[in-house]
Each structure stands twice: as C-alpha cells, then as structure tokens.
Amino acid sequence: xxRIRTISDLEELRQSILAKRDxxxxxxxxxxTTGCQARRSGxxxxxxxxxxxxxxxxxxxxxxxxxxxxxxxxxxxxxxxxTNSFYCRVGTKDVTDIVSETALKDKVIDRLLWKHPATKEAxxxxxxxxxxxxxxxxVSHNSGRIDPTNIEDYIAVGGxxxxxxxxxxxxxxxxxxxxxxxxxxxxxxxxxxxxIKWRICSSAPGDTKYIIANGDEGDPGAYMDRSxxxxxxxxxxxxxxxxxxxxxxxEGIIYVRDEYPIAIQHLSMAIKQAEEYGLLGHDILxxxxxxxxxxxxGGGAFVCGEETALIISIEGKSGTPRARPPYPxxxxxxxxxxxxxxxxxxxxxxKIVLNGAPWxxxxxxxGSKGTKIFSLVGKAKNTGLVEVKMGTTLRExxxxxxxxxxxxxxxxxxxxxxxxxxxxxxxxxxxxxDYDSLRDAGAIMGSGGMIVMDETSCMVDVxxxxxxxxxxxxxxxxxxxxxxxxxxxxxxxxICEGRGQRGDIELLSDLAxxxxxxxxxxxxxxxxxxxxSTIRYFRDEYEAHIFEKRCPAGVCKNxxxxxxxxxxxxxxxxxxxxxxxxxxxxxxxxxxxIDPQRCIKCGICYSICKREAIRVK
Amino acid sequence: xxxxxxxxxxxxxxYRHSEVIGIMQDLQEIENYLPQEMLRxxxxxxxxxxxxxxxxxxxxxxxxLVPRGRHIIRVCCGTACHLGGAARNLEQVKRLxxxxxxxxxxxxxxxxxxxxxxxxxxxxxxxxxxxxxxxxVHPGKIEKILSKYYPESKRLPDAQD
Ligand SMILES: Cc1cc2nc3c(=O)[nH]c(=O)nc-3n(C[C@H](O)[C@H](O)[C@H](O)COP(=O)(O)O)c2cc1C
Numbered sequence: 001x002x003r004i005r006t007i008s009d010l011e012e013l014r015q016s017i018l019a020k021r022d023x024x025x026x027x028x029x030x031x032x033t034t035g036c037q038a039r040r041s042g043x044x045x046x047x048x049x050x051x052x053x054x055x056x057x058x059x060x061x062x063x064x065x066x067x068x069x070x071x072x073x074x075x076x077x078x079x080x081x082x083t084n085s086f087y088c089r090v091g092t093k094d095v096t097d098i099v100s101e102t103a104l105k106d107k108v109i110d111r112l113l114w115k116h117p118a119t120k121e122a123x124x125x126x127x128x129x130x131x132x133x134x135x136x137x138x139v140s141h142n143s144g145r146i147d148p149t150n151i152e153d154y155i156a157v158g159g160x161x162x163x164x165x166x167x168x169x170x171x172x173x174x175x176x177x178x179x180x181x182x183x184x185x186x187x188x189x190x191x192x193x194x195x196i197k198w199r200i201c202s203s204a205p206g207d208t209k210y211i212i213a214n215g216d217e218g219d220p221g222a223y224m225d226r227s228x229x230x231x232x233x234x235x236x237x238x239x240x241x242x243x244x245x246x247x248x249x250x251e252g253i254i255y256v257r258d259e260y261p262i263a264i265q266h267l268s269m270a271i272k273q274a275e276e277y278g279l280l281g282h283d284i285l286x287x288x289x290x291x292x293x294x295x296x297x298g299g300g301a302f303v304c305g306e307e308t309a310l311i312i313s314i315e316g317k318s319g320t321p322r323a324r325p326p327y328p329x330x331x332x333x334x335x336x337x338x339x340x341x342x343x344x345x346x347x348x349x350x351k352i353v354l355n356g357a358p359w360x361x362x363x364x365x366x367g368s369k370g371t372k373i374f375s376l377v378g379k380a381k382n383t384g385l386v387e388v389k390m391g392t393t394l395r396e397x398x399x400x401x402x403x404x405x406x407x408x409x410x411x412x413x414x415x416x417x418x419x420x421x422x423x424x425x426x427x428x429x430x431x432x433x434d435y436d437s438l439r440d441a442g443a444i445m446g447s448g449g450m451i452v453m454d455e456t457s458c459m460v461d462v463x464x465x466x467x468x469x470x471x472x473x474x475x476x477x478x479x480x481x482x483x484x485x486x487x488x489x490x491x492x493x494x495i496c497e498g499r500g501q502r503g504d505i506e507l508l509s510d511l512a513x514x515x516x517x518x519x520x521x522x523x524x525x526x527x528x529x530x531x532x533s534t535i536r537y538f539r540d541e542y543e544a545h546i547f548e549k550r551c552p553a554g555v556c557k558n559x560x561x562x563x564x565x566x567x568x569x570x571x572x573x574x575x576x577x578x579x580x581x582x583x584x585x586x587x588x589x590x591x592x593x594i595d596p597q598r599c600i601k602c603g604i605c606y607s608i609c610k611r612e613a614i615r616v617k
Numbered sequence: 618x619x620x621x622x623x624x625x626x627x628x629x630x631x632y633r634h635s636e637v638i639g640i641m642q643d644l645q646e647i648e649n650y651l652p653q654e655m656l657r658x659x660x661x662x663x664x665x666x667x668x669x670x671x672x673x674x675x676x677x678x679x680x681x682l683v684p685r686g687r688h689i690i691r692v693c694c695g696t697a698c699h700l701g702g703a704a705r706n707l708e709q710v711k712r713l714x715x716x717x718x719x720x721x722x723x724x725x726x727x728x729x730x731x732x733x734x735x736x737x738x739x740x741x742x743x744x745x746x747x748x749x750x751x752x753x754v755h756p757g758k759i760e761k762i763l764s765k766y767y768p769e770s771k772r773l774p775d776a777q778d
Contacts, residue, residue, distance in 0.1 A: 038750030072739035221696035223736030299677025318676035607755035
C-alpha cells in the first residue's frame with residue numbers, strides 16, 4: 001500500500017499501477033451492483049473464479065467486479081476485453097464457454113450478444129447498441145469500467161487528479177468560481193446553482209463548516225444515485241473533498257438510504273481506502289488540508305431527503321423539516337454553515353475541476369448545463385440508466401435510447417420528478433429536457449426518474465399512487481400537507497373505486513392550491529403536482545371514472561372485468577387450474593369463460609396466459 | 618437480551634447521542650426487532666430520554682417494535698413496480714399467507730412489508746425475500762417463490778431458484 005504524500009506520489013502511483021498491468025491479460029468484467037446481483041451475478045462471479053482456478057488460468061485471465069453499465073434489464077452483464085464483447089443475461093452455465101472461447105480464443109459468442117429486436121442482428125460492442133449510441137457518459141463513465149472496491153482502479157483512470165489540481169493549482173475561491181462558471185445546478189431535485197450555494201457557504205461566518213452528500217434517493221423509480229455510490233464511490237468522495245477545500249470544511253458526511261446495503265458497503269470501503277492512501281485525513285497531498293468523511297445511514301423516511309430534515313436526522317433525531325431561511329448554507333448541521341448537495345452533483349465536481357468550466361458549460365441548454373442521468377423505467381423496451389446531455393428530447397430518450405414501448409403498445413405519458421413531479425403527454429414528446437422545460441410542462445427534473453407509461457397505465461391511479469405514497473411519508477408537522485394529502489387521497493380513492501362525484505376534480509384543484517401555498521416544505525408544496533398534471537393532460541380519464549364508472553386502462557379493480565377472448569383461447573386449462581376462486585370454466589381444448597361474480601381480479605390468469613387471451617373490459 | 622452485544626454496540630458508537638439512530642439500527646440486527654427492555658436499558662446507559670428513543674423508533678420505517686419472522690418479504694411498491702402490478706402481487710401474498718402489511722405469520726416464518734423503492738426499477742416488479750431478489754414477479758409466481766422458504770416436505774415440487 002502506498003501512502004500518497006505529494007502530487008508526484010500520486011502520479012508515480014498511477015504510472016506504477018499501469019505498468020503493473022499485463023497487456024496480454026484478458027479481463028472479464030462482471031457487474032456486481034444491485035440490479036445484476038438481483039439476477040444472481042454473484043454466482044456468475046463465483047463460477048468464473050472456479051473456472052479460472054481449475055484451469056490454472058490465473059496468469060492469463062482476470063475477473064473484475066465492476067459497477068453498473070446502465071442496461072440493467074439485460075443483466076447480469078459481462079464484458080470481455082480485448083474483444084470488447086458485451087454479453088447479456090449471462091448465467092453460470094455460460095461461464096465455461098466465455099472462458100474457453102472468448103477469453104482464450106478471442107471468439108465472440110453469438111448467443112450472448114444483444115440482438116436488435118427488428119433485424120435480429122447481433123451487436124458485439126456496447127457502443128454500437130442503440131441504447132448507448134445517443135448517450136453521453138460523463139458522470140457514469142467509470143461505472144462498469146472500474147472495480148469500485150479498488151481505489152487503484154480509480155486512480156489508474158485518472159482518479160484524484162482533480163483533487164490534486166484543486167488543492168495545489170487553485171485557491172478555494174478559484175474552485176468556487178469554477179463551479180459557478182460551469183453553470184451546474186443541483187441534481188437532487190430543486191436545481192439550485194451549485195456554485196452559488198458554495199459561494200454563500202464559503203463567505204458565511206463561522207470556523208466550523210460541513211459538507212453533506214445526499215444519498216437518500218427517496219424518489220421511487222429513480223436509482224442513479226445508488227448506481228453511482230455502488231459503481232464509482234470515489235468520484236463522490238473526491239467531489240466532497242474538493243467541496244470541503246472550497247468552502248473551508250474539514251468534515252463530510254454521506255447520508256445513505258438504508259435500503260441500499262451495497263452502496264453503504266462500497267462507500268465504506270472507498271472511504272477506508274482513501275484514508276489508507278492519504279487522500280482523506282490529515283494533511284492531504286502535503287497541502288496541510290485536513291478532511292474526513294463518515295457515513296450516516298438513513299432510516300427509511302422519504303422526508304429525510306429534504307435538506308433540513310436530513311440534517312436533523314444526522315443530529316440523531318426524528319427528521320422533520322423546519323422553515324427556511326435560514327438555509328443550511330448559513331445555518332446547517334449543529335447550526336454551522338453547511339453545503340448539502342446530491343451525490344450526483346458531487347460526482348460532477350472532479351470532471352468540472354479537471355476539464356474546466358467552459359468544457360462543462362458547452363454541454364446542455366441555456367439554463368441547464370452538463371449531462372444528467374435518468375432512470376428510464378416502466379413500459380419502455382430498453383430500461384435502465386441513461387446519461388444524456390441536457391436538452392436531449394424526450395423522443396430521443398424514450399424512442400431512440402429506450403427503443404419505444406413494449407409489446408407494441410401505445411405511449412401514453414412519461415412521469416418525471418417522482419412524487420413532486422408530473423406526467424407529460426405525447427403532445428410534448430419533442431420537448432428538449434431540462435430544468436425549465438420540465439417545470440413549464442407541469443413536472444420537474446427531480447432526481448431524474450423517468451417512468452414511461454402506456455395505454456395500460458391509468459393516470460388517475462398514478463395520481464392516487466403518489467398521493468398515497470406522500471400521505472404515508474408526510475411527517476405531519478404542518479396541517480396543509482398532513483390533512484391535505486389525506487383528503488386528496490380520499491377523493492382519489494373514491495374516484496378509483498367508482499364513487500367519484502361531480503365536483504371532485506374542482507375540489508382536488510382547490511386543495512392543491514392551499515397545499516402549494518401553505519405547506520412548510522416542498523414535500524407538501526409540490527405534492528399536488530402529480531394530481532394537477534394528470535388533470536391538465538388527462539382530464540378525460542378522470543371523467544370516465546367519475547361519470548361512466550369506467551377505467552379505460554383496466555387498472556382500477558372495481559371498474560373493469562377480466563374476460564377471455566374466445567378466438568385466442570385454445571383451452572389449455574392453465575388458468576382454470578390456477579384460479580384460486582374456481583371462477584374459470586371450460587372444457588379441455590375449448591375456449592374458457594370467467595364468471596365475473598366469483599372473480600376477485602387477482603390477476604393470476606391474466607399474468608400466466610401464454611396466448612394473451614385474457615383481456616380487460 | 619444479550620447485554621454484551623448491546624454494550625459493545627454502545628461502545629462502538631462512543632455513547633454519542635447524535636448516533637442514536639445508527640445505534641438502534643445495529644441493535645435491531647441482534648433480534649430483527651427492538652425489544653422494549655432493550656430500549657429501556659439503552660435509554661439508561663445513554664442517559665437519553667426514553668421518549669426520544671421511542672420517537673425515533675416509531676418515526677423511521679426501518680425499526681420494528683414487534684418480533685418479525687425468519688424471512689422478511691419486502692414487496693417493492695416503487696413507481697415502476699406499481700405500474701408493473703405490484704399491488705396485485707402484494708394482494709396475492711396477503712391472500713396466501715393470511716397476513717396484512719406489517720404482520721408476521723403465526724409460525725413466524727414470514728413477515729410482510731412493503732418498501733418505497735429498492736432501486737432495482739429496471740427489473741420491476743421486484744419482491745425480496747430475506748436477501749433474495751425476484752424480478753418480473755406476477756401473482757402466478759408468488760406461491761412458488763414463497764414455497765422455497767418452507768422445509769423441504771412442504772415445498773411445491775418445482776419451487777424456483
Ligand atoms: C420531500 C423531499 C425529498 C427530497 N429527497 C431528496 C433525495 O432523496 N435526494 C436528494 O439529493 N435531494 C432530495 N431532496 C432535495 C434536497 O432538499 C436538496 O435540495 C438537495 O439534496 C440539494 O442538493 P443539490 O443542490 O445538489 O440538488 C428532497 C426534497 C424534498 C422536499
């Protein structure tokens with residue numbers, strides 16, 4: 001282990017890591033983050049390690065655990081260098097072939113490659129897959145390439161050079177002004193200019209200041225922060241140290257969501273390694289600057305993602321927001337000036353410091369600079385994490401990168417910004433995506449969740465879903481949020497269950513007005529967005545529920561029935577045998593029928609029918 | 618109550634009041650829930666008001682004040698999972714086990730919980746049992762998944778891995 005004391009130490013170490021590498025050695029990278037692990041990539045890694053050991057190939061082949069490639073739907077993903085073969089859905093049974101064919105003979109295995117759905121053409125390298133073609137990987141560049149649990153891998157690709165540059169070639173004020181000039185805005189939701197926040201905090205009176213990274217990622221449907229924490233933890237740490245230097249803080253805290261055990265593990269390892277290498281702690285790089293980082297685990301409360309609540313939670317209390325001002329930049333942790341930024345914001349900082357503000361502000365639109373990672377999920381064909389330049393249109397993201405809608409269904413809407421965001425309809429599909437355009441469309445950027453919905457998604461149910469979510473997550477401190485959400489939920493539930501009344505839509509709009517104006521924090525203040533945006537663009541669906549007692553999408557249980565399409569059903573009896581209610585009748589090899597009186601709409605028949613003969617009416 | 622373990626956790630956190638949430642998270646790992654007498658003991662040791670400890674225990678979703686089953690089923694109800702039919706999956710689990718959210722089966726095999734998002738949205742809908750993730754879950758799959766966690770004699774013949 002090398003303790004790095006000076007800049008030249010760092011450069012020497014980098015050279016020696018690179019020199020140690022055997023260019024002849026084949027590297028098999030296996031993603032080991034949550035998405036791929038959920039699909040048992042851990043077992044794939046074990047199988048590779050066994051195979052290498054048994055065949056005695058330790059000198060020829062290296063197994064590397066990597067972070068996320070973004071195309072999570074195709075996991076477990078394995079990339080073999082130097083052929084650069086991008087293998088999808090790899091299982092333990094494929095391991096022997098990959099080692100004997102690709103690793104030893106440079107032969108690409110066709111059956112494991114991604115195939116174009118229309119042409120069935122197999123694609124070898126990641127960059128040629130349409131999912132990746134329109135992406136611009138800046139923040140997520142390292143993820144999937146390096147081993148996140150090995151600091152030397154990060155250093156080898158230039159890691160901690162930005163820290164070296166910031167600490168020796170720049171002044172704290174110089175760093176702050178670079179961040180201001182880059183135009184970066186916070187990636188956690190509000191989109192406040194990061195440089196301005198740093199400037200305010202650095203000039204705030206006080207000797208003790210703090211840096212806090214917000215890794216709470218409460219927005220359901222978004223997971224880019226998890227992917228960064230798991231796949232490239234050092235970039236966040238490096239950004240935080242630079243931030244500490246810029247504002248004059250000596251302590252940093254990363255607040256991580258409790259539901260992310262691998263993120264906690266990788267960040268802990270990264271902090272420990274950075275300490276061992278002398279990149280965290282006392283007298284960093286011989287500059288006299290001290291900085292430490294510790295992790296604080298969240299407790300599973302959405303509201304604790306809000307900055308004032310998060311700070312109170314770190315102080316060891318139940319995290320309820322307080323009124324602002326004073327903002328945390330003036331009065332934060334333990335009453336001291338605190339810069340609190342999202343983890344993706346911090347991960348951008350090393351790139352900005354290293355490449356300069358003009359490089360960064362060249363990317364993006366007038367009001368939104370750089371790139372943004374979105375979690376493209378829901379009904380798109382290709383789902384996963386995508387990083388694009390600000391200003392890329394929704395159509396490019398959903399149709400070019402996402403490949404359009406699954407099962408040839410029709411696109412209905414895309415939900416951005418989570419519970420504070422809104423649903424954007426097809427008429428706005430050519431809109432360039434940035435902070436301002438999304439806000440004008442009634443949604444927000446939020447942390448970057450992008451949930452695609454098709455004709456089988458009910459927009460009233462989506463509104464009810466978010467209000468239900470927020471009702472449980474409201475801390476209850478202020479009345480407009482606590483009671484407003486409860487009443488809104490009652491109304492929406494009635495509509496979804498067939499008890500909607502004339503005037504409900506207007507009542508929802510009225511309540512929304514009060515909550516927006518009078519809530520203590522943005523949880524309540526933005527809570528009406530999912531309701532208002534669906535009323536604005538999909539009023540007809542509300543009306544169908546209220547006046548016709550009909551759910552056009554077939555989601556609201558009281559408002560539809562399952563029926564069997566007599567032409568499609570071939571009488572395989574699968575549904576009849578599995579129906580828990582014995583509500584399905586029919587003879588073998590003859591079309592079956594469902595008795596609506598007995599049916600409880602559990603959805604089993606619908607989900608298991610191989611001929612898609614079960615429909616909603 | 619294993620006092621040694623409790624004391625070593627308090628020690629590890631230096632008895633700091635600011636770390637009480639982390640302390641309680643570590644304590645919960647001992648028995649999968651927070652027994653009352655443990656909280657009373659800790660309150661005395663930390664010289665921290667019991668009210669504050671209960672405030673935290675009831676505010677944060679990760680804490681449980683009642684014993685939980687050997688396997689915790691967490692049905693993800695994030696947005697992508699919801700669109701994929703998480704509600705139908707949740708209902709199916711409830712029907713099969715005859716428990717509601719937050720409850721534990723009588724034989725203490727399972728506890729049923731929902732979670733706001735597990736960050737595995739590309740695999741939606743997701744359900745986790747203990748540490749095992751199941752992706753693209755639909756109501757027809759649930760019985761097989763759960764059967765894996767019963768002793769061999771009670772398992773369905775083709776319980777999936
Ligand atoms: C209810 C609520 C939940 C929030 N959750 C998060 C979160 O999970 N992660 C996050 O980075 N910001 C979250 N925020 C925004 C934070 O308050 C804060 O603005 C942000 O972390 C600042 O970092 P940034 O400027 O880099 O975006 C939330 C805000 C509210 C009102």
